[in-house]
Amino acid sequence: MTTFNEYPFLAELGIKAENNDGVFNGKWGGSGDIIKCLNPTNNKVIATVRGAAPEEYETCIQAMLAAKEKWALTPAPRRGEIVRLIGSAIREKIEPLSKLISLEMGKIYIEAKGEVQEFIDVCDYATGLSRSINGQVMPSERPNHILMETWNPLGLVGIITAFNFPCAVLGWNAAISMICGNVQLWKGASTTSLITLAVSKIIEKVLVENDVDPAVCCVLIGPGRTVGEQMIQDKRFGLISFTGSTEVGRRISSTVHGYFGKTILELGGNNAIVVAEDADVELVLRAVLFASVGTTGQRCTTCRRLFVHESLYDTVLERLAKAYKTIKIGNPLEEGVLVGPLHTQGAVKEFTEGLEEIKKQGGKVVIGGNKLDISGGNFVEPTVVAIEHDAPIVKTELFVPILYIMKFKNLDDAFAWNNEVPQGLSSSLFTNNQKNIFKWLGPTGSDCGIVNVNVATNGAEIGGAFGGEKETGGGRESGSDSWKQYMRRSTNTINYGNTMPLSQGINFN
Numbered sequence: 001m002t003t004f005n006e007y008p009f010l011a012e013l014g015i016k017a018e019n020n021d022g023v024f025n026g027k028w029g030g031s032g033d034i035i036k037c038l039n040p041t042n043n044k045v046i047a048t049v050r051g052a053a054p055e056e057y058e059t060c061i062q063a064m065l066a067a068k069e070k071w072a073l074t075p076a077p078r079r080g081e082i083v084r085l086i087g088s089a090i091r092e093k094i095e096p097l098s099k100l101i102s103l104e105m106g107k108i109y110i111e112a113k114g115e116v117q118e119f120i121d122v123c124d125y126a127t128g129l130s131r132s133i134n135g136q137v138m139p140s141e142r143p144n145h146i147l148m149e150t151w152n153p154l155g156l157v158g159i160i161t162a163f164n165f166p167c168a169v170l171g172w173n174a175a176i177s178m179i180c181g182n183v184q185l186w187k188g189a190s191t192t193s194l195i196t197l198a199v200s201k202i203i204e205k206v207l208v209e210n211d212v213d214p215a216v217c218c219v220l221i222g223p224g225r226t227v228g229e230q231m232i233q234d235k236r237f238g239l240i241s242f243t244g245s246t247e248v249g250r251r252i253s254s255t256v257h258g259y260f261g262k263t264i265l266e267l268g269g270n271n272a273i274v275v276a277e278d279a280d281v282e283l284v285l286r287a288v289l290f291a292s293v294g295t296t297g298q299r300c301t302t303c304r305r306l307f308v309h310e311s312l313y314d315t316v317l318e319r320l321a322k323a324y325k326t327i328k329i330g331n332p333l334e335e336g337v338l339v340g341p342l343h344t345q346g347a348v349k350e351f352t353e354g355l356e357e358i359k360k361q362g363g364k365v366v367i368g369g370n371k372l373d374i375s376g377g378n379f380v381e382p383t384v385v386a387i388e389h390d391a392p393i394v395k396t397e398l399f400v401p402i403l404y405i406m407k408f409k410n411l412d413d414a415f416a417w418n419n420e421v422p423q424g425l426s427s428s429l430f431t432n433n434q435k436n437i438f439k440w441l442g443p444t445g446s447d448c449g450i451v452n453v454n455v456a457t458n459g460a461e462i463g464g465a466f467g468g469e470k471e472t473g474g475g476r477e478s479g480s481d482s483w484k485q486y487m488r489r490s491t492n493t494i495n496y497g498n499t500m501p502l503s504q505g506i507n508f509n
């Protein structure tokens with residue numbers, strides 16, 4: 001029994017109650033095991049998907065190989081036009097799609113809508129970019145020579161995305177990769193299969209309506225890890241872009257780099273907010289609340305560590321406790337709710353076991369700390385814990401809404417604590433002192449990929465390059481010059497003269 005009929009927007013997105021096809025290789029199919037798609041608000045089955053059988057993998061690759069050349073030879077601005085149309089088609093479905101994200105992933109509707117907006121934004125961005133991806137021309141040291149560079153598509157790109165941003169992260173990758181002239185295979189998280197399906201169907205329609213081979217965007221839905229394994233071991237991919245845990249990323253890195261393949265890795269974060277003595281406390285509270293509680297602590301940019309100057313510590317903690325008390329927890333589709341369920345029951349276990357370990361390591365729960373019994377769903381209280389900055393658990397990423405709060409005397413110590421964890425995604429400093437700001441941005445400041453000032457650790461715009469250092473994997477997605485990772489660069493020296501001068505003044509006669 002599924003609860004499909006309770007949600008009319010599913011049909012609007014082309015989803016059926018049972019046996020949805022989970023493979024798209026230009027045509028829909030799927031002959032593997034059945035995946036039950038759960039609603040984290042009550043753990044009931046929403047609908048079912050028939051996942052990929054191992055042999056269906058090759059059908060996608062063959063379809064992509066067949067589509068590759070024509071797409072690569074399509075002028076980039078035309079590819080940009082197609083991406084623009086995909087953005088418009090997503091925009092038309094923003095309401096049902098956002099509802100589906102709330103239903104299946106569990107984030108609140110307004111955040112789900114933000115995620116779909118991110119997809120649309122990156123399509124707009126990629127459309128513009130399709131007219132400006134360019135190489136440089138450099139002065140040659142030889143007469144009658146030109147030194148320049150050319151960028152060409154990589155061919156096949158594999159995109160593996162996580163449950164927490166089941167729509168936007170595909171957009172970041174696919175929109176840019178498409179204007180760069182690649183064909184893609186998308187593997188979304190199997191716990192967000194319906195979202196993968198809905199987004200893929202929207203893309204398929206645009207491709208077909210515009211005479212583009214729909215195999216430019218192929219899709220494989222689980223079950224399990226088979227598809228991912230097949231992808232990372234396949235040298236025919238020019239790039240594997242992976243968003244997910246550091247543990248899985250490490251395995252992908254060693255496999256793909258083992259054959260000198262390319263990766264973009266977007267792995268764990270352990271993001272800190274540093275509150276300096278002169279910070280604007282009102283701004284701090286708003287940012288910390290969004291960064292630590294938003295998406296029920298399941299963004300890779302979620303704030304997990306809060307370092308507060310000793311003069312503000314009591315005020316910040318007291319005000320946070322008040323704010324946390326007013327947060328409405330419940331069905332993410334209900335208006336006014338700010339915190340939805342965790343995505344899986346496994347995450348609830350991570351929360352309870354994490355708290356036990358925290359207590360063993362000297363941590364003290366100062367706000368929240370409990371599992372909640374609401375409608376049979378995966379609900380927990382957003383939690384704040386006082387703990388030493390160097391307790392071992394503080395250096396790991398628990399993907400649940402637990403915020404560690406610590407007191408510091410010297411700002412230099414807080415900067416050092418920010419950097420002492422293995423992860424390096426996002427970080428924020430709250431201050432009004434320009435000396436602090438520029439130190440924070442400089443060589444002895446934050447070592448993260450995202451270094452903010454008076455802004456939360458999360459909620460990045462698509463125009464910047466998104467990603468982080470150290471165990472976060474080093475990849476950059478979305479804006480700025482991230483497009484370069486989806487192309488291969490050739491350096492060209494062209495002689496338009498009648499002589500053959502050699503570089504470095506070598507005379508080889």
Ligand code: UN1
Binds near residue numbers: 243300
């Ligand atoms: C993620 O959690 O994987 O900066 C992505 C943010 C969002 C993207 C998060 N724009 O929080």
